[in-house]
Each structure stands twice: as structure tokens, then as C-alpha cells.
Amino acid sequence: MKKIIKKIIPHFVFERLKRLLNLIKLNKNYFNEMRRYSKYSFELTKNKTQRHLESNLIFFYHKIEKGLSLPNPRVGFGEKKVYHLLELVKVYYNRFGWDKTAQVSLNTLFAYYKFNKDHNLDLKDLYIELEELKKISTNNTTVGGVTNINLKDIESARINFKDFANSRYSLRAFLPGEIPLSKIRESVEIAQKTPSVCNRQSCKVYVFDKYRKDAILKHQNGNSGFGKDADKVLIITANLKDFRGPKERNQAYIDGGLFSMSIIYALHSLNVGTCALNLSLDYRDEEKLKEDAKIPKSEVALMMVALGNFPESFYVTDSPRRNTKDVLKVIDGSSS
Numbered sequence: 001m002k003k004i005i006k007k008i009i010p011h012f013v014f015e016r017l018k019r020l021l022n023l024i025k026l027n028k029n030y031f032n033e034m035r036r037y038s039k040y041s042f043e044l045t046k047n048k049t050q051r052h053l054e055s056n057l058i059f060f061y062h063k064i065e066k067g068l069s070l071p072n073p074r075v076g077f078g079e080k081k082v083y084h085l086l087e088l089v090k091v092y093y094n095r096f097g098w099d100k101t102a103q104v105s106l107n108t109l110f111a112y113y114k115f116n117k118d119h120n121l122d123l124k125d126l127y128i129e130l131e132e133l134k135k136i137s138t139n140n141t142t143v144g145g146v147t148n149i150n151l152k153d154i155e156s157a158r159i160n161f162k163d164f165a166n167s168r169y170s171l172r173a174f175l176p177g178e179i180p181l182s183k184i185r186e187s188v189e190i191a192q193k194t195p196s197v198c199n200r201q202s203c204k205v206y207v208f209d210k211y212r213k214d215a216i217l218k219h220q221n222g223n224s225g226f227g228k229d230a231d232k233v234l235i236i237t238a239n240l241k242d243f244r245g246p247k248e249r250n251q252a253y254i255d256g257g258l259f260s261m262s263i264i265y266a267l268h269s270l271n272v273g274t275c276a277l278n279l280s281l282d283y284r285d286e287e288k289l290k291e292d293a294k295i296p297k298s299e300v301a302l303m304m305v306a307l308g309n310f311p312e313s314f315y316v317t318d319s320p321r322r323n324t325k326d327v328l329k330v331i332d333g334s335s336s
């Protein structure tokens with residue numbers, strides 16, 4: 001049909017029509033993304049689930065742990081937020097019981113109390129409330145607050161990242177053989193260290209084994225000729241329930257992109273070959289994929305990763321990079 005229209009109408013009309021059609025498609029996609037974001041994100045949803053309230057606890061306790069990590073925290077800083085968090089913990093407990101997130105919130109509040117007490121501000125009322133909550137706490141997590149780090153401990157963990165990064169290639173020539181789930185679990189554990197906005201950790205990884213992955217790969221348009229040889233396929237998603245108002249509308253893609261890169265590097269460190277696969281889908285196709293893959297509607301499907309064993313020798317694309325001078329711009333303020 002497209003070919004026939006192209007033949008019978010002038011080129012410039014065809015180009016205009018194409019542009020118009022793309023503009024309509026773009027509007028439809030943005031409109032549906034907006035609808036999805038307003039349905040699930042924290043400040044826009046009508047239906048706050050446990051995940052929303054859990055992320056909200058993280059959002060507020062992170063403000064306190066962040067304050068405690070500054071070079072010179074002001075004694076008594078953020079008291080309003082502290083009492084707000086206290087209320088949020090109570091509401092959360094009443095609705096969902098006590099869990100790790102409630103415990104970390106409480107530990108952070110205790111750390112805040114201790115910091116102030118150590119600086120001669122004894123917030124007695126706060127302490128009484130915290131002790132009350134401690135009585136109902138059933139989780140043994142001890143983290144929450146701040147930790148002192150010695151530079152030498154970080155230095156001893158340094159690797160030659162330049163060599164490591166340069167030794168990663170997208171693999172499109174998988175050798176048959178199983179990648180144990182334990183390696184994927186380890187890569188996820190490593191990727192969980194990826195920074196995320198207010199530490200809200202929105203990402204999730206779905207693994208499809210060799211029996212399921214071909215059906216999943218049918219939703220993706222860039223794996224022909226090699227997807228069939230992958231041992232497993234991952235889908236990486238981000239949960240919109242972890243994001244807040246209109247300003248965070250793109251945060252899922254940012255946090256998800258960082259997380260995905262970590263997974264790819266983590267798998268590379270475990271000697272697993274990977275190829276990232278785009279999920280640049282029309283919103284209806286994304287819905288179909290999620291339905292097939294049993295991914296909840298509140299999650300954005302960000303990308304797939306095909307993975308498998310390395311052969312002894314293989315071809316990779318050269319994929320030359322741009323000149324660094326075109327990527328790095330130094331804004332020199334000394335002359336202004």
C-alpha cells in the first residue's frame with residue numbers, strides 16, 4: 001500500500017504525509033504514556049498500594065540519611081520531615097504490618113535522634129515515640145542512617161575499568177550451553193548497587209529460559225539471526241509506582257538505563273555474553289509484550305538482554321565511537 005501511494009503522489013506530498021502520520025503516532029504514544037504515568041505514579045494515582053507507600057517511606061528516610069551524610073549537618077535539621085516520616089511509618093505499619101522498609105525508616109529516625117543527642121539536643125518526645133515503635137518492630141535489619149567509609153577500603157576495590165569496559169562487546173554469536181540462574185542472580189545483586197533516584201530502586205529483571213525466550217523475542221525487532229541461539233533473555237523494567245509528580249515523568253528511563261548498564265557489565269564480569277535489545281515499541285505492542293511476559297501494567301518495559309556463552313572466537317561490530325572532543329565540552333568560566 002505504502003509503495004503504491006509513493007508511486008502515485010509527488011515525493012514532497014508523500015514526505016509531508018509521512019511526517020503527519022508520525023506526528024499522530026507520536027501524540028498517541030505520548031498521550032498513552034501520560035495516561036499510564038498518571039494512573040500509577042505516586043502523586044497522581046487515586047489508588048495508593050503498598051509499593052507506593054513503601055517508596056514514600058524511602059523518599060522521606062532518604063532525606064534524613066542524606067542530611068546526616070553532609071559534612072556539617074545542622075543540629076535539629078529537618079524536624080518537620082522527621083515527624084512526617086514518623087507518621088508515615090505508623091500508617092504503613094497499620095496497613096501492611098512491619099517489614100524491612102519500616103525497620104530501615106525506624107533505624108534512620110534513631111540515627112537522627114542519636115546525632116542530635118550527641119550534639120546536645122535531646123529530642124525526648126521523638127525518643128519516646130521511637131521506643132514505642134521499637135516494641136512492635138519484628139525485623140532484624142540494622143541498616144539505616146549513615147556509615148563511615150575509609151578511603152583505603154574503596155581504593156583496595158579499584159579495578160582497571162578502562163580495560164574492563166573496552167573488553168565488553170555486544171555478542172551476537174552465542175555458543176550453545178546453559179547459563180546457570182545463579183549467575184543471573186549474582187548479576188542482579190551486583191546491579192542492585194546502581195544509584196537510583198532517592199534510592200527508590202524501581203527496576204526489576206524478568207528471566208525467560210530457553211523454552212520461553214523465543215516467544216518473548218517475537219516482540220522485539222532486532223534479534224534476527226542470533227536471538228534464537230541465546231540461552232536466556234532478560235526483560236528489564238521500572239515500576240512507575242516509585243516515581244512521584246510530573247517532574248519525574250522520565251525518571252523510569254534514567255534509573256532503568258543505569259540499572260541495565262550495570263546488569264550488562266555484571267554479566268560481562270561473570271563471563272556471560274550479552275546483547276542489549278531495544279524495546280522501542282508502540283504503546284500497544286508494549287502492552288502485548290507485557291501481557292505475554294506477565295509483567296504488571298504499572299511497569300515500563302525498558303529493554304531486553306539476550307545472553308549466552310562466548311565462543312572461543314567471534315566477530316563483533318566495530319561500532320566506532322564519536323570523537324571525544326565532540327562528546328566532552330568544557331565550559332570554562334574563568335574568562336566570563
Ligand SMILES: Cc1cc2nc3c(=O)[nH]c(=O)nc-3n(C[C@H](O)[C@H](O)[C@H](O)COP(=O)(O)O)c2cc1C
Nearest residue numbers: 168169170221222223275276277278303316317319
Ligand atoms: C538500549 C539498546 C538497545 C539495543 N538494541 C539492539 C538490538 O535490538 N539489536 C542488536 O543487535 N543490538 C542492539 N543494541 C546493541 C548496539 O547496537 C551496540 O551496543 C552498539 O552498536 C555498540 O556496540 P558494542 O555494544 O559492541 O560496544 C542495543 C544497545 C542498546 C544500549
